[in-house]
Amino acid sequence: MKSFKSYAKVNIFLKIADKRDNYHELVSRFIRVHNLFDIMSFVKTNKKAMYIIGDFGCKLESNTVYKVYNLLKHYKSVEEFFKIYSVKVEKNIPEFAGLGGGSSNAATFLIMVNEYCNLNLSKDELCDIAVQVGADVPFFVYEYDSANVRGIGEIVEKFDEEVLDVQTITPKIKCDTGKIFNIFREKFYKQISKEEENRLLALSSKEILKEFSIYEANDLYEAAITVEPKLKEYEKENWYFSGSGSSFFKINE
Numbered sequence: 378m379k380s381f382k383s384y385a386k387v388n389i390f391l392k393i394a395d396k397r398d399n400y401h402e403l404v405s406r407f408i409r410v411h412n413l414f415d416i417m418s419f420v421k422t423n424k425k426a427m428y429i430i431g432d433f434g435c436k437l438e439s440n441t442v443y444k445v446y447n448l449l450k451h452y453k454s455v456e457e458f459f460k461i462y463s464v465k466v467e468k469n470i471p472e473f474a475g476l477g478g479g480s481s482n483a484a485t486f487l488i489m490v491n492e493y494c495n496l497n498l499s500k501d502e503l504c505d506i507a508v509q510v511g512a513d514v515p516f517f518v519y520e521y522d523s524a525n526v527r528g529i530g531e532i533v534e535k536f537d538e539e540v541l542d543v544q545t546i547t548p549k550i551k552c553d554t555g556k557i558f559n560i561f562r563e564k565f566y567k568q569i570s571k572e573e574e575n576r577l578l579a580l581s582s583k584e585i586l587k588e589f590s591i592y593e594a595n596d597l598y599e600a601a602i603t604v605e606p607k608l609k610e611y612e613k614e615n616w617y618f619s620g621s622g623s624s625f626f627k628i629n630e
């Protein structure tokens with residue numbers, strides 16, 4: 378059976394546009410990291426119930442892949458398929474890393490089930506399911522190399538640009554996304570203007586990084602180093618911060 382690459386992402390820039398209840402609306406450029414991916418496949422196990430093979434730092438019920446399964450199991454073809462097949466995930470993307478590993482697995486699983494169980498769902502229909510699992514899942518469903526992402530993550534627009542060579546490092550620090558957003562809201566809250574938003578969304582990723590420091594590119598960075606001061610030890614010239622961390626990245630020429 379075919380195997381599927383489930384890529385990591387980095388946020389070239391991440392700005393906050395507004396508050397929405399307990400969440401924050403983002404304006405961000407997401408790009409896929411071509412040299413960092415998990416490998417997913419279906420394997421015949423005859424387990425009679427949905428099973429995920431792989432090393433995860435969470436229980437089955439919390440796994441993003443399992444959450445997708447729960448949203449699809451009302452399809453008879455899906456229920457029948459997982460009596461015979463299990464899904465295998467070979468993990469390479471570090472967890473709690475700001476690289477979207479869990480979200481990427483959820484999206485890849487949606488794409489795999491859509492194909493193997495003949496659901497014939499369009500990308501937009503898959504996206505409606507994706508948003509119920511996590512903010513970053515829609516980006517991965519569209520399989521764009523580069524995209525502008527807005528809202529809580531549900532608005533994804535392809536951005537045409539060269540594919541970049543991204544290098545990442547992930548300090549062994551578990552960044553708690555919720556805590557970082559809370560500190561951001563309490564201590565560092567600011568909103569990007571509509572004018573600046575439109576300007577950034579039109580610039581290439583390279584142009585943005587040439588112009589911005591790590592602090593300017595990612596609104597969550599100051600909050601992240603407040604919560605996890607050790608992160609600052611990894612600050613280096615031309616390195617940037619992805620999502621709510623803890624990964625840093627650089628673009629190789």
Ligand SMILES: C[C@@](CO)(OP(=O)(O)O)[C@H](O)COP(=O)(O)OP(=O)(O)OC[C@H]1O[C@@H](n2ccc(N)nc2=O)[C@H](O)[C@@H]1O
Nearest residue numbers: 399400401475476477511512513529554555558620621622
């Ligand atoms: C900010 C990003 C950018 O890529 O960070 P990373 O996860 O990649 O680091 C993501 O959108 C994160 O999405 P995700 O990781 O799915 O967040 P969740 O688990 O849903 O959210 C955990 C908590 O963070 C806060 N939260 C999350 C997303 C958001 N747009 N606004 C928020 O305020 C909420 O308090 C929420 O309860």
Ligand SMILES: Nc1ncnc2c1ncn2[C@@H]1O[C@H](COP(=O)(O)OP(=O)(O)O)[C@@H](O)[C@H]1O
Nearest residue numbers: 434435440441472473474475476477478479482
């Ligand atoms: N399939 C999965 N792969 C990785 N992590 C997962 C998965 N499903 C759920 N998780 C959980 O999601 C949380 C964050 O995962 P991840 O998406 O890898 O990090 P981040 O959001 O920082 O990029 C962790 O609590 C992890 O245990």
